[in-house]
Amino acid sequence: MSTIDFPGDLLALERAAWEAAQQHALTPAQAAAVQAAVTEYAAETGLPRVEVEMGLKRAVRHPEG
Template structure:
């Protein structure tokens, strides 16, 4: 049975990935590490909240979100 992932979780994970890319670039903009840490905290909080609300396994929700963002071609399987 596949876990239903709201678009909000996908968008938050994408934002965290973008923030990570900026922070780890050759010339990161000032504040990029703080932005990455804050984006990561937002996505983790949203995943925890979603898992609790739907009574899904939190790790399974996180893995589903990461798979949907990092490997969108495989997320539907």
């Protein structure tokens, strides 16, 4: 899977959702906002949505790798 250069706003949205999930405070609205942003970014770039979602999670949760 290739490395994707995610925009800062998308990274921030996923970071906030991940932090909320870690605290068991992720809301359905917050999760839906991330999914909508992922879907929009995938459509804009022409990348598969699942590749965008997996890459974004990897970038936020495992930035060293």
